[in-house]
Amino acid sequence: ETGVTQTPRHLVMGMTNKKSLKCEQHLGHNAMYWYKQSAKKPLELMFVYNFKEQTENNSVPSRFSPECPNSSHLFLHLHTLQPEDSALYLCASATSVGEETQYFGPGTRLLVL
Amino acid sequence: GEDVEQSLFLSVREGDSSVINCTYTDSSSTYLYWYKQEPGAGLQLLTYIFSNMDMKQDQRLTVLLNKKDKHLSLRIADTQTGDSAIYFCASVSNTGNQFYFGTGTSLTVIP
Numbered sequence: 001e002t003g004v005t006q007t008p009r010h011l012v013m014g015m016t017n018k019k020s021l022k023c024e025q026h027l028g029h030n031a032m033y034w035y036k037q038s039a040k041k042p043l044e045l046m047f048v049y050n051f052k053e054q055t056e057n058n059s060v061p062s063r064f065s066p067e068c069p070n071s072s073h074l075f076l077h078l079h080t081l082q083p084e085d086s087a088l089y090l091c092a093s094a095t096s097v098g099e100e101t102q103y104f105g106p107g108t109r110l111l112v113l
Numbered sequence: 114g115e116d117v118e119q120s121l122f123l124s125v126r127e128g129d130s131s132v133i134n135c136t137y138t139d140s141s142s143t144y145l146y147w148y149k150q151e152p153g154a155g156l157q158l159l160t161y162i163f164s165n166m167d168m169k170q171d172q173r174l175t176v177l178l179n180k181k182d183k184h185l186s187l188r189i190a191d192t193q194t195g196d197s198a199i200y201f202c203a204s205v206s207n208t209g210n211q212f213y214f215g216t217g218t219s220l221t222v223i224p
Contacts, residue, residue, distance in 0.1 A: 042117065043201070043214035090155055102212060104156040
């Protein structure tokens with residue numbers, strides 16, 4: 001049990017669908033992250049939130065929309081995705097931005113048809 | 114940005130030692146990390162080393178850091194089939210704001 005949970009674990013969606021990924025951390029952390037993991041490519045940082053405020057958007061297309069209603073929850077809203085967006089989406093948390101150790105959730109495996 | 118590179122695949126026989134290598138480019142990285150990802154699972158923090166250290170040992174794991182060459186390695190002694198996974202090397206920016214991950218090395222342990 002890592003203390004970081006993600007739902008759903010698997011998701012299949014069409015290009016016209018709207019879906020959301022959810023991340024929840026039970027560690028009392030204030031920083032949360034979204035990463036994209038594609039096969040044979042380095043992990044790509046997507047978004048960083050610190051105390052519910054977005055501090056980093058790593059040139060992510062607008063079809064990905066993050067939301068952080070509180071320090072324990074992080075969402076990634078998906079809309080009109082492309083097949084190349086199929087990947088494993090990982091959420092991580094840390095005590096705060098600037099703290100070096102991040103703890104990861106199990107990820108959501110997304111397939112866009 | 115930082116480049117972190119790893120070889121993609123490694124196969125070893127059960128009981129042998131495994132050595133997974135990683136190179137990075139940002140000399141200001143303060144910490145360097147090794148994460149393990151088992152099939153269907155997220156990333157699990159294995160160990161980390163502070164940049165002013167050369168070596169860190171933790172049970173079967175030994176991390177070696179050559180800061181001059183920007184080379185990091187993870188040695189797993191007496192490799193077991195349960196060690197089969199993808200191992201990611203990561204560095205953190207000097208602001209602590211961003212992790213940079215390698216592509217991961219897929220370790221296969223042959224019984």
